[in-house]
Amino acid sequence: MKSYLVGGAVRDRLLGLPPGDRDFVVVGETPESMLAAGFRPVGRDFPVFLHPDTGEEYALARTERKSAPGHRGFVVHADPSVTLDQDLARRDFTINAIAEDADGDVVDPLGGVRDIEARVLRHVGPAFVEDPLRVLRAARFMARLAPLGFEVAPETMALMRQMAAGGELDTLVAERVWQELSKALSAAQPSAFLRTLREADALRAVLPEVDALYGVPQRAEYHPEVDTGIHQELVSDMAARLAPGDTVVGFAALTHDLGKARTPAHELPRHVGHEQAGLAPLRALCERLKVPLEHRDLALVACREHLNVHRLRELRDTTVHDLLVRCDAFRKPGRIAKLALVCEADKRGRLGLEDEPYPQAAQLRRMHAAALSIQARDLAREGLEGPAIGDALRKARVAAIRAARGATADA
Ligand SMILES: Nc1ncnc2c1ncn2[C@@H]1O[C@H](COP(=O)(O)OP(=O)(O)OP(=O)(O)O)[C@@H](O)[C@H]1O
Structure with missing residues (x-):
């Protein structure tokens, strides 16, 4: 069987990047001959098979013809006469259209290697x-x-x-x-x-909600970059630096300021209330793109609370407790560490302020950990019942937050 490694695996190896999934293209075979060789079919749309031992994808070389608008309107043609060059020519970018045979020899009819170098x-x-x-x-x-x-x-x-x-x-x-x-x-x-x-x-x-932030001014004393669109770019890159690969943090970082596009012109460059104003466009975006729940929930929390986290040191202990409750931080404890990262990305995603310290992140995590360490069942063991447990729990958690604030200040 004549098969070639193609696409991202070849590109990334030539770029010296860590290898991802390996995809292969097969020339001169039919679905029947693939099945006879023990390959398992995948999906219905394309002639793709899984290798019986490695589980890697092997696709029959194919050509495509456009028959209707959109990305779906393709008629796929895959028979043994389709050549490797024809298959490479239907791909998107030259750097993705390089093949490598079993001996490691590169087949590059479209100049992908030259484009990688350039x-x-x-x-x-x-x-x-x-x-x-x-x-x-x-x-x-x-x-x-x-x-x-x-x-x-x-x-x-x-x-x-x-x-x-x-x-x-x-x-x-x-x-x-x-x-x-x-x-x-x-x-x-x-x-x-x-x-x-x-x-x-x-x-x-x-992403019309994201696009709408470009050209919207902000106060230069807080935002030397001024343009809110540039700020959201800087915040997104900072999130990628602070939490590499974490798309939950990344999505919340990207969308935390959507409300700034809704500020009336006569109030600019101030954005009073943009946290609340951002919730509606954020919900619309999440619904339209069917954004996964974990991403949506952190984004909504970050949109609503980012200013509160920035001024954490000025908040009363009871207010911090209520913020944690609003974030559902006692049932979803992982959320607070992510919220702290988004807020840090927001603060450091400003021109020239990239290396500013953000002590609120550690302080929020510490207060949350202290409050979380007190559980209703511990109070029940002390003989409390019913609503008394709720009151005692809140008091004990507020006291723990106070103690953690002191610990942070001393540290
Ligand atoms: N919409 C498309 N149009 C043309 N070629 C495509 C398209 N989608 C995928 N390909 C081809 O299939 C290959 C594999 O696609 P895939 O989406 O897995 O990306 P990749 O290049 O492997 O990168 P990564 O693994 O980083 O996502 C691509 O390298 C490209 O050659």
Whole structure:
């Protein structure tokens, strides 16, 4: 059987990045011959099989023809006559269209190696425009590759702009958009995702709530970067630095200030009440993209509470307790550490303030741990019952928060 390693695995090896999943393309076979060789079929859409021993994906070489709008309207043609070069030519970017045979020899008819060396993300051919998802893929590859010096080729950007202007991005289903967004958030530089989409005039179509923050001014004494859109980029990159790969933290960091787009013009550059104002657009975004619950819940908490965490040192002990209750921090204890990371990213995601200390993060974690260490069952053991337990629990937790505040101040 003639098979080649293709796609991300070859690209990442040539870039010296850690290897991810390995995908193979198979030439000269049929579904029947694959099954006879012990491969197991995957899904219905594409002729893809799993290797009986390694579980790795082997896809029959294929060509595709566009038959309807959107990313679904493809007729796939996979028979033994399809060549490796034909399969590579249907791919999105030259750096993703490099194959490697079993001896480690590289097959590169589209100049992917040259583009890797030149740090260029370039489309393979004119069929690029047939799948609007590729605009988002370009942006998420940039979130990963921009720190390595990559840029989108001007002719590729021109096609992306054309695709965005044609309105085809509206046909993308929520799951695909979320998949690309979450991959971007788990990369080193999520801001490159936003910048690339903006340059293609495509951010408005997929994330209008996020796009709306560009050009909205903020007070320069707190935000030397001034533009709220630039702030959300800096915060997203800071979150990726503080919590690498954590898309729950990353999504909350990206969306914590959405309310600032709703400030009436006569109140600018102040944004009084933007925490509450951000909840509605955030909910709309989460519903539209079917954002997973854990992501949505932390984002809502961070949107609502980030200013409270910033001024933690001024809050009364009872107020800190109520903040923890609002965050559901006694039933979902992992949430507070993530909230602290989002708030730290917010504070340090400002031009020139990247290395400012943020003692509130440790203080919040310490207060939470102290309050969490007191449980209702401990009080029940002391003979308390009914509503008395609730009152005693609150008092004991508030006292624990007070003690932890002192401990933090002494530390
Ligand atoms: N929408 C698409 N249009 C054209 N080619 C695609 C598309 N999606 C995937 N491919 C091809 O399939 C390969 C595997 O896709 P996949 O989404 O797994 O990305 P990848 O390149 O392996 O990167 P990563 O593993 O970082 O997500 C790509 O490298 C590309 O060659």
